[in-house]
Structure formats: structure tokens, C-alpha cells
Amino acid sequence: MSADPVTIIGGGPAGSAAAIGLARAGSEVHLVERQRAIGDAICGGFLSWRTLQQLEALGIDSDALGGQRVTRLALFAGDRVAHSRLPHAAMGVSRHRLDTLMLDRAAACGARIQLGVKVRGIGDDGQVDCGEAGMLRANALILASGKHELPGARRTMPEAIADDPVLGLRVRADPSAGFAALVGDGIELHLFDRGYAGIVRQEDGGGNICMAVRKSLLTQAGGSPAALLAMLGAANPQLGERLAHVADLSATDAIAAVPYGFIAQSTEPGRLRVGDQAAVIPSLAGEGIGIALASARDAVAALLRGGAGAASDYQGDFARRAALPMRVAGAAWRAAESPGLARLGIGAARWFPALPRLIARTTRIV
Numbered sequence: 001m002s003a004d005p006v007t008i009i010g011g012g013p014a015g016s017a018a019a020i021g022l023a024r025a026g027s028e029v030h031l032v033e034r035q036r037a038i039g040d041a042i043c044g045g046f047l048s049w050r051t052l053q054q055l056e057a058l059g060i061d062s063d064a065l066g067g068q069r070v071t072r073l074a075l076f077a078g079d080r081v082a083h084s085r086l087p088h089a090a091m092g093v094s095r096h097r098l099d100t101l102m103l104d105r106a107a108a109c110g111a112r113i114q115l116g117v118k119v120r121g122i123g124d125d126g127q128v129d130c131g132e133a134g135m136l137r138a139n140a141l142i143l144a145s146g147k148h149e150l151p152g153a154r155r156t157m158p159e160a161i162a163d164d165p166v167l168g169l170r171v172r173a174d175p176s177a178g179f180a181a182l183v184g185d186g187i188e189l190h191l192f193d194r195g196y197a198g199i200v201r202q203e204d205g206g207g208n209i210c211m212a213v214r215k216s217l218l219t220q221a222g223g224s225p226a227a228l229l230a231m232l233g234a235a236n237p238q239l240g241e242r243l244a245h246v247a248d249l250s251a252t253d254a255i256a257a258v259p260y261g262f263i264a265q266s267t268e269p270g271r272l273r274v275g276d277q278a279a280v281i282p283s284l285a286g287e288g289i290g291i292a293l294a295s296a297r298d299a300v301a302a303l304l305r306g307g308a309g310a311a312s313d314y315q316g317d318f319a320r321r322a323a324l325p326m327r328v329a330g331a332a333w334r335a336a337e338s339p340g341l342a343r344l345g346i347g348a349a350r351w352f353p354a355l356p357r358l359i360a361r362t363t364r365i366v
Contacts, residue, residue, distance in 0.1 A: 014275025
């Protein structure tokens with residue numbers, strides 16, 4: 001049995017940011033991550049200018065990330081296209097690169113990092129069952145496992161998507177001059193019935209093509225992700241052009257039942273939810289990494305101010321701050337997955353190029 005003042009479950013951006021903040025303040029921190037090697041998560045490959053500023057504050061230099069510079073947004077729905085300049089330069093970077101740098105920074109600040117530790121359960125007494133790695137007893141427990149559920153601390157699926165859950169899919173486009181000519185320094189959003197695709201180039205010049213689709217759409221394609229991608233590419237020619245640069249459509253990463261719209265309104269004593277464990281914003285309009293860093297910062301401040309007893313106040317305060325951005329992002333997402341509304345929205349964006357920037361500002365939590 002080991003006792004740690006603060007235990008963090010999850011080594012993604014939210015968990016790493018919390019570890020950096022606490023360790024820099026002199027707290028003893030133990031972070032456990034289920035993966036034995038740092039992988040490449042499906043989502044989170046786009047970093048806004050505000051998120052880059054937050055990373056700088058944590059000691060993660062933008063130049064060290066080495067990602068692709070992103071200066072514009074392109075929206076596609078059917079035969080309609082709208083372009084908008086971003087207020088400031090953003091970045092496309094793989095989660096493998098981001099997560100590796102953040103965990104290294106946490107370790108350099110003094111946090112204890114342990115990979116390959118899968119949590120089997122969390123008891124009411126605060127004990128964390130880590131299987132072969134033993135038991136952990138946390139004075140305070142930060143839940144930062146992203147979209148993965150933790151036994152004993154599961155989230156509830158929002159009613160709006162319970163009947164037709166959202167699936168996350170991701171394929172990679174190979175680096176090539178042809179793909180670079182299509183996407184360039186932009187982030188693209190391709191809108192279609194019951195879903196959307198986000199495309200951005202990353203540090204190797206290749207493309208990260210992420211999709212959020214309703215389960216019913218996958219069922220319509222016969223349950224095969226590759227068949228779904230082929231179907232979507234045929235129905236949406238400009239998306240199809242991008243997918244043509246994917247060597248193998250069957251090499252699809254997937255995550256089931258993404259709980260878009262979830263907000264943790266409260267928490268158990270001594271437990272603080274951060275990142276997707278605190279709020280899951282539709283990435284069409286919002287930015288999950290921004291939520292990860294903002295929630296981690298607020299959780300660290302609460303712990304340093306009031307210890308484990310501050311967990312409840314932190315969770316309620318963060319839920320209130322997240323409420324408006326989540327509502328705006330949810331409304332934008334629901335409009336985007338309705339073809340008629342998506343076309344109207346893109347028409348409005350063509351007439352008022354500042355509209356996408358306004359939605360981006362409204363949906364950020366900083």
C-alpha cells in the first residue's frame with residue numbers, strides 16, 4: 001500500500017497539466033497511465049492560439065511541438081464552401097507528440113509517472129485498485145482518463161445522444177504534395193448528414209482525419225468503418241479527395257459512445273474531474289485540449305487553496321463556467337449534422353466571415 005498526497009489517473013493533456021502545476025508548487029504527485037507506451041489519441045490534434053499560450057505557461061514551447069502552422073478555417077457542406085481567417089496562428093500536432101512532451105515536462109517538474117497501470121476500480125474510501133501494481137490511497141484523486149470510463153466513476157450519457165450514440169473514427173492521410181495542396185495551412189470541417197469530419201495536417205505533413213458520426217450512419221454502411229468512409233467520400237466529393245490520400249481505409253481507429261454534452265455537475269469527496277471527465281465538448285466548434293488545460297489549472301488552484309476538501313466547489317464552479325460554451329458548441333454541432341441547416345450556416349459564414357470566429361470565441365473555456 002502506498003500513500004500519495006495527490007494521485008492522477010490518466011496521462012493525457014489534462015492529467016499531465018495537473019501534474020505539472022502541482023509538482024511546480026511543491027506537491028507530491030503520482031500519475032498513473034494505462035498505456036505502456038504513449039499512443040496517439042483519436043482527437044485533440046488541433047491546438048488553438050489560446051491553447052498554445054496555456055502550454056507556454058506550463059513550460060511547453062510552441063517551437064518544441066514542431067507542428068503545422070494553421071491560419072485559416074474551411075467549411076464544406078455539399079457544394080458550399082466558406083473560408084475564414086483565424087484571429088491568430090494555431091497548430092496541428094499529433095497527440096503522441098503533445099502527450100510525450102507534456103509527460104516529460106511533468107516528470108522534469110518532479111511528478112512520479114508510472115505507465116502501464118490499468119485502474120480496476122475506485123473504492124468509496126478513496127483507494128485505487130491498480131491490479132498487479134497494487135493499491136493506491138490518495139489524499140486527493142484527479143480523474144483524467146479522457147473518454148475512457150473508470151470503474152467506480154463512470155459518466156452518464158446525455159439524453160440527447162443516448163438513442164443514437166456518437167462514434168469517433170480516425171484515419172491518416174499520407175504526407176504528399178497533393179494532400180498539402182488540398183489542405184495547406186487550414187483546418188477543414190466537412191459537414192454531412194449525422195456527422196462531420198475534421199482535417200488538419202500535423203508535424204509529419206500527413207493528415208489527421210477525424211470524424212464524429214452517429215451510430216445509425218455506421219449501421220447504414222453495413223457496420224464497416226471502411227465502407228462508411230467510402231460511402232461518405234462518394235457522397236461528398238471534396239471529402240473524397242482527401243480520403244483518396246489514405247492508403248488503407250480499413251486502418252481506422254475508433255472509439256464508441258462519445259458522450260458529447262456531458263458536464264460533471266458535482267463530484268465525490270476528494271475527487272476532481274478534469275478534461276473529458278469534466279466536460280465533453282463537440283469538437284466541431286469547441287476544443288477539448290482547451291478544456292483539458294483550463295480544468296487542470298482550476299483543479300490545481302483549488303487543491304493548493306483548499307486541499308481535497310475543495311473538490312466539490314471546484315467541480316461546481318467549472319461546470320458553471322463550461323455551461324455556456326457547451327450550449328453554443330452543442331447547438332453548432334446539431335446544426336452541422338443537419339444538411340439543410342449546415343448549408344444555411346455555410347451561406348451565413350460566406351456573407352459574414354467573422355461568424356466562425358465569433359463561435360470559436362464563445363465556445364472556448366480559458
